[in-house]
Amino acid sequence: MNPAGEGLVLAVPMRFEARALRRGAPAARIVRTGMGGRRARTAAGRIGHVPGRVVAVTGFAGALSAEMEPGDVVVATEVRGADEPLECAATELVASMLRRAGLRVHTGPIVSAPRLVFGAERERLAATGALAVDMESAWLARGCSERPWAVVRTIVDTPERDLHRPVATATGAIRAYRTLARVAEVLARWSDATGSRKVLLANPRASCAGVERAIDVVERALERYGAPLYVRRQIVHNTHVVRDLERRGAVFVDEVEDVPEGARVVFSAHGVSPSVREAAEMRELDVIDATCPLVSKVHAEARRFSRDGYTIMLVGHAGHDEIEGTLGEAPDSIRLIEDIHEAREVEAEDPNRVAYLTQTTLAVDETSEIVDTLRERFPGLAGPRTDDICYATQNRQDAVRALATECDAILVVGSPNSSNSMRLVEVAERAGCPAHLVDGIGDVDPAWFAGVSTVGVTAGASAPERIVQNLVTSLTALGPLEVMENDGISENVRFGLPAELKG
Numbered sequence: 001m002n003p004a005g006e007g008l009v010l011a012v013p014m015r016f017e018a019r020a021l022r023r024g025a026p027a028a029r030i031v032r033t034g035m036g037g038r039r040a041r042t043a044a045g046r047i048g049h050v051p052g053r054v055v056a057v058t059g060f061a062g063a064l065s066a067e068m069e070p071g072d073v074v075v076a077t078e079v080r081g082a083d084e085p086l087e088c089a090a091t092e093l094v095a096s097m098l099r100r101a102g103l104r105v106h107t108g109p110i111v112s113a114p115r116l117v118f119g120a121e122r123e124r125l126a127a128t129g130a131l132a133v134d135m136e137s138a139w140l141a142r143g144c145s146e147r148p149w150a151v152v153r154t155i156v157d158t159p160e161r162d163l164h165r166p167v168a169t170a171t172g173a174i175r176a177y178r179t180l181a182r183v184a185e186v187l188a189r190w191s192d193a194t195g196s197r198k199v200l201l202a203n204p205r206a207s208c209a210g211v212e213r214a215i216d217v218v219e220r221a222l223e224r225y226g227a228p229l230y231v232r233r234q235i236v237h238n239t240h241v242v243r244d245l246e247r248r249g250a251v252f253v254d255e256v257e258d259v260p261e262g263a264r265v266v267f268s269a270h271g272v273s274p275s276v277r278e279a280a281e282m283r284e285l286d287v288i289d290a291t292c293p294l295v296s297k298v299h300a301e302a303r304r305f306s307r308d309g310y311t312i313m314l315v316g317h318a319g320h321d322e323i324e325g326t327l328g329e330a331p332d333s334i335r336l337i338e339d340i341h342e343a344r345e346v347e348a349e350d351p352n353r354v355a356y357l358t359q360t361t362l363a364v365d366e367t368s369e370i371v372d373t374l375r376e377r378f379p380g381l382a383g384p385r386t387d388d389i390c391y392a393t394q395n396r397q398d399a400v401r402a403l404a405t406e407c408d409a410i411l412v413v414g415s416p417n418s419s420n421s422m423r424l425v426e427v428a429e430r431a432g433c434p435a436h437l438v439d440g441i442g443d444v445d446p447a448w449f450a451g452v453s454t455v456g457v458t459a460g461a462s463a464p465e466r467i468v469q470n471l472v473t474s475l476t477a478l479g480p481l482e483v484m485e486n487d488g489i490s491e492n493v494r495f496g497l498p499a500e501l502k503g
């Protein structure tokens with residue numbers, strides 16, 4: 001392992017700031033640029049020749065927002081003030097590292113001004129959406145772009161407590177100085193984690209046919225009927241999808257009782273129990289059903305077995321939306337089995353008339369152990385006509401198992417409440433590869449990559465491919481990547497839209 005920050009280049013205007021950085025990152029190479037745009041322009045040419053793997057432009061800045069305090073950190077999403085604004089790709093990764101270190105972090109544009117700005121001039125800059133102002137970053141950043149780079153400034157003064165007030169200035173400078181040393185420590189860890197790597201993409205990965213259909217249902221309903229469009233529960237278990245649809249006018253509610261009478265509501269891909277349908281009818285809601293057809297199949301099987309007098313062992317996770325819906329089809333006949341211990345203990349009214357069903361997104365290997373245990377206990381155990389664990393779950397688990405043999409670590413893109421994504425993490429780990437669930441680059445801890453030369457990336461069936469691509473792009477903040485894709489089966493399953501949205 002390198003000493004802290006050996007590959008780190010820090011560009012900083014003042015000696016005082018450089019001293020703080022030296023405390024946090026003793027092995028970093030520090031380029032003192034001097035204050036102001038003219039000196040920064042000259043220094044930008046020098047930065048490119050300083051050896052190192054990552055570059056950070058840092059130092060103090062003035063806050064443009066009254067909500068910030070001296071000692072806060074601003075990580076630039078873009079720097080403005082020179083010719084064209086320059087966007088930064090490493091912002092989320094660096095900001096999340098700083099947050100994990102316990103710092104108060106803001107992300108947004110930083111603007112570089114030709115002189116110190118106060119009063120009305122700060123107000124004018126704040127109105128442009130910039131969060132902080134300095135006098136160098138816009139030019140210095142131009143000298144960094146050959147390597148992963150970031151602009152990270154600590155706040156020394158605010159609109160209310162600006163540099164005209166000596167006491168406030170001294171207090172702000174001490175806080176900004178202390179924070180800067182901690183920022184340098186984090187930047188050193190960032191640089192220690194950088195290096196050239198191979199990224200291997202699982203195949204198949206990401207959205208399945210049921211998830212694509214459910215998202216399509218909400219998008220088309222919004223186009224056709226306009227906002228607000230109510231959706232019961234998360235349409236699919238992915239925070240990015242939900243946020244995006246919210247922005248476009250979808251209103252996510254927990255229960256149909258939260259929907260105004262007579263309004264339109266979409267049922268999510270995970271399905272609903274008959275009692276939810278009845279409640280929707282009572283409120284005279286206009287229902288569009290985005291339940292995945294493969295979940296509807298499990299509901300139909302539950303009704304059939306219950307009608308034929310079976311006790312149904314439903315293998316799945318308590319509280320999951322899909323399980324709640326299936327349980328509601330035959331609450332008196334169904335016993336929920338969450339693990340092998342429950343399979344060993346469960347009793348049935350008539351041991352000769354027992355059937356099993358499963359949640360569609362379980363781990364295939366674990367589920368077959370549970371079903372085998374049930375079969376030992378109830379030899380006549382009946383099952384679904386075709387496996388309930390759906391094609392997408394099976395394929396993604398096979399693909400991540402193959403990936404695990406070729407990678408040193410795996411990132412599974414998915415939200416924490418996504419069952420199929422969690423199962424991919426477990427399957428990879430059972431196959432011997434450390435795996436981490438990430439909703440985006442902000443969840444990635446660079447410490448995971450110590451000694452890692454090949455990183456596998458996959459995604460649960462509820463995560464759209466664009467989030468995978470965004471993650472891979474953001475991983476360039478950890479050094480150059482060679483991106484390759486595993487061979488795999490191609491999926492051509494498509495589900496038609498509900499009748500009311502066709503045409």
Ligand code: SF4
Binds near residue numbers: 292293392420
């Ligand atoms: S994971 Fe399978 S059951 Fe779930 S929505 Fe996708 S296709 Fe349907």
